[in-house]
Amino acid sequence: MSGSLRQRQKDDRRLRMIHAxxxxxxxxxxxxxxxxDIAERIGMSYRTIYRYFPSKEDVLLGLVIEGNHAFLDRVGERLGEGPLLVTFTDxxxxxxxxxSERVGEDAIRTMSxxxxxxESVRARALLHSADMRDRLAALVERHPEYGAERHSEIHLAVGVFGAVAAEAQRRWRSAPSAEGSLAGEFRAVMAGLPAVLPSSPEAAY
Structure with missing residues (x-):
């Protein structure tokens, strides 16, 4: 069995656990x-669940973790192609x-x-978000175009992106479940940034 096929099977099994x-x-x-109960729902041993997730809290956060990993991979592929905030948002x-294509927007909303x-899962989700932002900043700093000497600029971009993410999630959660997507809200918030930013540094004072 090829490594890629084995990985797809593992990914599919993990998604079945998360869906259940x-x-x-x-x-x-x-x-x-x-x-x-999760194991019984999909006809697996509970020991199999524990091979993929340390706890049921981690099963619930499974889509968050998968999304963060995919996000960081894509940032790594795109760094240097444009402004950091655009790279992060894309x-x-x-x-x-x-x-959303793999699991459906409803599953993402249910997870959220x-x-x-x-409360315990919400606190763990916040820790995952903070870890993701730290890993994002470290990823950018390792890139030849940036480096540690641009530390302040990088962390500012990461902070602004965190605010964009929070606003996108707020809008998405408040919208009727049949309307829009979380990805669409990210793009909409980014598109609205020029309206709240000054056109030049002097315009801010």
Whole structure:
């Protein structure tokens, strides 16, 4: 079996676990569902679940983690092609569009709603987000076009992107579930940035 085929099978198995968990959490509530229940839903051993995820909290965050990995991969491929914020936004929207195609926008929304309901998972999600931003800054600093000497510029771009991400998620969560996508909201927020930024540094004072 080729490595790529084996990896696709692992990815498919992981997505089956995540889908089953999201369905169960939505039906019964996070606290009422155990790893054994997830395993039974898809006809697997609970030990198999634990080979992929350390806990049911990590199953719930599975799509977040997959999306972050895909985002960082795409940033790495695009660095140096344009302004950092554009690179970040293009990479994130592509990662989200691919994730939506694979699992569906409803699954992403269900995951987001479940994370909001469970304080321990919400706290873990915030840690994942902070780690992703640190890894993003480190990735940019390693690129020949940037480097550690542009540390402040890089962290400013990462911070602004974090604000864009927060606003995109806020808009997406408040919209009716049948309307729009999270990727679309990212693009919309980025498109609106020129309207709230000064045209020159002097215009800010």
């Amino acid at each position: 968990a999201l369905e169960l959490f939505d039906e019964y509530g996070f606290s009422e569902v155990g790893v054994v 990479a994130m929207t592509e990662a989200l569009e691919e994730l 709603e479940q994370i909001d309901r469970v």
